[in-house]
Amino acid sequence: MVEFPSMDDKSLHTLEYHKVLEKLAAYADFSVSADLASALRPTDKLEEALERQTRTTEARRLLSIRSETSIGGATDIRPQIEIAARSGVLTGEDLLNIKATLIAARELSRALERQAETYPRLSAITTRMPPPPGLIETISRTISDHGDVLDSASPKLASIRSEMNVAHERLLSRLERLINDPKNAPILQEQIITQRNGRYVIPLRADFKGRIRSIVHDQSSSGQTLFVEPLAVVELNNTWHELELAERDEERRILAELTDQVGRFAGTLIGIVDALAEMDFCLACAKYAEDLKAAEPVLVPTRKMRDGSHPGTTLKLYYARHPLLDPASVVPIDLVLDESTYALVITGPNTGGKTVTLKTVGLLALMAQSGLHIPVQSGSELSVFENIYADIGDEQSIEQSLSTFSGHITNIVRILKKADRRSLVLLDELGAGTDPQEGSALARAIMAHLVEQRVTNLVATHYPELKAFAHSTPGVVNASMEFDLKTLRPTYHLIIGLPGRSNALAICERLHVPDEIITAARNMLNPSDLKAEDLLDEIHRQRDIARRLRSDADRQRTDAEKLRLQWLEKMEKVEDERQALLEKARHDAETEVFELRGELDEVRRELSRARQPLEALKPLQQQVSALEEAAQAPVVRRQPEKAAGAPAPRPLRVGDKVKLRSLHLDGVVTALGESEVEVQIGNLRVRSRLTDIQRPNEDEQTPATQAAGSASSSPADRDSAAARPQIFAPSPGMELDLRGQRAEDALDALDRYIDNAYLSGLPFVRIIHGKGTGKLRQVIRDALRHSPHVDRWQSGQENEGGDGVTVAHLVKD
Known part of the structure; x- marks a missing residue:
């Protein structure tokens, strides 16, 4: 991973960036990728941010098509690789974990190798995944699925185990004869064979000690049973035990040899683990984005401003949602700064959403620069900031005191020293915690300094003086958090362009504060302030009315469209019934014409036998032929008629895509004549009659249909149609x-x-x-x-x- 200068750590914590990383890490299937997620930091380089975003986009596309894509049974094998590199000896289970990890890497690499064009960046990661040649096969030949060394690991091991089986069978056979001997039954506690200290023994009753010549290896807790090895099987036990030790030594030699092979590829294997972690990290980013219903932000370079009146940054967030809030209850905001604005003053009531708005903007910017998709509407644009600074405190949860004020000012001073044109500064309750007049003056001075230094900033405040500052200062705009006076609750909607209203007296009225107190309070206010507040009230009222009317219009348009679709559906059903009836009538007509022609043929034969003239039958034959031609004409499906006043479809034009009926080839119209048209088909230009032209998806007319159309029109109409053909396509659906x-x-x-x-x-x-x-x-x-x-x-x-x-x-x- 490329290292970049770190963002301001204090601001990262203030904006709760670490909580986003915790959620991201929970989507990782691999401990190493979870560590990558926890260590993720935003980059201040546009190219790197775009690269990260593209990886996340590719991973989302991959999961949308192949949801089962994962790193499979891969585990963190770095500790085992380190043991192998230090000439240690790995266990069978360790080697199985290495094998499973290498198989997962191989399958993932092969899957994306075939789709390198579709997922170029993910495929670039998998190019580091192919395992060392032969290592998987060697482990498979040596270690069983249960972690045991296989007989096929070496000829010597196979020979030892074969001898062990023979020695084991002889030993057990000799012991079974001893315990099944009727003479020994009274002196044995049970007729069983067991083990003590790695030797096979039988349980002898302590009362009969010495009746069987043997070596005592153990006794029961009660002392009534002795576990003895009869001298008759000592040599057999020794042989079996020696072979067991030889098996252990050979297994250790094989494991050491296999471990040495793993150690030789230590660097390659570490690279495979890193690649798997990187791939799983990309998949985790994709899964997190899906659950957030997030979109890829459009990251844009900083614009170069000739007059220096603007830092050139872009901040356009549509339908933005805080990623840590409940998706079911969070209220989206639209925060869009136009090309001349780079500072925003947000006013509104306490708990109205100002702090959440600041945190949303800061956190989404950090996520975007980290390569994470953000919960916004598609098309949202952001600049890549060199650093993001935030001073945000919950005024409702802390006691305003000198120490608190000093802490905020100390942090703001630190921010002012570091912030520049490529920074984003977020200040909550600027100037709060001290005398209101001094706090207001300080807030305006800090804002003025940020604006003068062309620093992109968002400030939340209660001070009305900052509303006037934003109104009169180029590059700064007012915004407010909406408040519902009927419910006395904030709506959490952000309104850019309008400052917040003072709702104190209105709230007091709703809470039934005596009228004389409210009247006295109004009289103490500056008349110009009251006039401004009344004007704001009217603007907000008119805005609410416009919003309701637009909502009603959208609803009516939707209802009208539903009715139109219902009408079209009914018309389609009527047309289906009409076609069915006409098809039945055509079929009946064809049957009758067939029978009539048969009768006519029979009459002709009768007249021939009677040597009568056949001229009298010619009119009947002509009529039958006309009826047969009419009966064979296909039933053409009619499209629903357009409403009166609808514009007529346009004629054929140069550049239109058409099809030549005679050649069954598609082309593009390059020239038009009165009765001919020139069509480009590949590298070939073909001249054809207009009657041979068909628009894409247009139902081809049969000669009978064309003739019927010609018969129903006047010669003048036919001439006009030949000169200006009207070629239409059927509806492809809505x-x-x-x-x-x-x-x-x-x-x-x-x-x-x-x-x-x-x-x-x-x-x-x-x-x-x-x-x-x-x-x-x-x-x-x-x-x-x-x-x-x-x-x-x-x-x-x-x-x-x-x-x-x-x-x-x-x-x-």
Whole structure:
């Protein structure tokens, strides 16, 4: 991992960055990757931050397609590798862990090797994973799945174990004859064979000591049983025990040899562990992002400002949520600073969300620069800050005193010395904890210093003087946390552009403070302040009205669209019934025509036999042929008619994609004539009649249908149609689902779909791309923005899929 200058540690702790790392580490399947997560620090380099973000994006895409992807049975084998490097001897279980880790690395490497183009950065990690040649196979031939050394590990071990089996069988056979001998039954405590001190013995009753010549190895706790080794089996026991020691020595020699082989590859194996940890860390970032419903932020370079009036930083967070708060209850905020703004003064009530807003911005910036996706809407933009400083204290949980004030000022002084144009400064309750007049003056002076030094900063305060400062100072803007006077509760919504209102007297009224006290308090206020507060009240009231009206309009649009879709569905059902009836009628007509032709043939034969003239049958034959042709005409499905006043579909144009019916090939129109068209098909240009042209997905007309169309129109209409052909495509449907597709494939499908939707006259369509990382959504919206057939686009409503759906309104010709 590349090392960069560390962020301000005190600010990291203040913004609770360590809690984010704790949550991230919980997603790691590997102790080494959990350590990487705990040690993660933001980078101040744009290139490195973009690289980290891309890795997380690739990991999310990989998990969305192959959710089972993991590091498998890998474990932290670094302690075992260290033992091997120091010429120690590993156990069978240690070698099994090494084998399992190497197999996991090999499988992961092979899986991503085939998809290097799709996941280039993850594949680059797996290039360090291939295990040393032959090591996995050697361990498999030597160690069993239970951690025992296999007979096949060496010929000597196989020979020793074979001799051990023979010696063991002889020993047990001799002991069984002793205990099963009827003479010995009375003197034995039980007819069993057991072990003491690694030797096979039998239980002899203490009363009969000496009846069997033997060596005593142990006795029972009661002293009534002696565990003895009969002298008749001593040699057999010795032989078996010697072979057991030889087996142990040979196993140790084999393990030492295998450990030495592991030690020779110590550096490679450590590299494999590091690569596995890095891969699992990327997967942990992806899993954390999925659970946060996060999106990849757009990290942008610092803009170069010619006049130096702005630090060139970007801060645009849409639908931002604090990552440590409950997703079910957290209120999202939109914090967007325009290109001329780099300082924000947030006012509002206590517990109204000012502190959470500051922490949200700071923490999301830290996460973005760490390579983590952040809980925002796709398209959110951030600069990469060289450092982020925060002085945030919970005013409700500490007693305001000189020591507290001194602590805050000491921290602010430290920040002011270090902050520059590439820093982000977050100050909560600036100037609080001292005399209000002095605190207000100090807060304005600190703000003025930050603005003068062109430091991007967000300040939360209660002082009304800072509202006027923000209003009159270029680069600074007011913001407020909304408060509901009806419920006396904050809504936690951030409103940029409007300062917060003073709600003290309004709250007192709601809490039934006597009117005379409220009136006296109002009379003590500056009239200009009252006028400003009344104006703010009116602005907020009008804003609430506009928001409600927009919500009602969106709801009505959704209801209208539902009704329209229901109407289309009913029309489709009616058309299905119409087609079914017409098909049945056509089939019946064909049957009757067939029977009529048979009867006509029979009449012809009768006339021939009677030598009568056949001219009288010609009119009947012509009528039967006409009926047969009419009966064979296919039933054409009708599209629902457009509403009155809808614009007519546009004629064929240069650049349109078409198909030549005669060649069954697709091409692009390069030139148009009165009756002919030139089409580019690959490297070949073909001239063809307009009647041979078909738009993509257009139902081909049969000759009978074309003839019917020609018969129903006047000669003038036919001439006009030949000169200005109107070629339309059937509706491709109101929705296109692109979830799970690669960007290149999705763009091809989107291009074809938009063309067909435009040609069929659809007013708007829905593109379903899912939320995911936000990359596919961004690519699709960029394509829609540059499409000549799309007028505008917007995110879907909550009941339509929210930001996982884009509604594109098509151009009307």
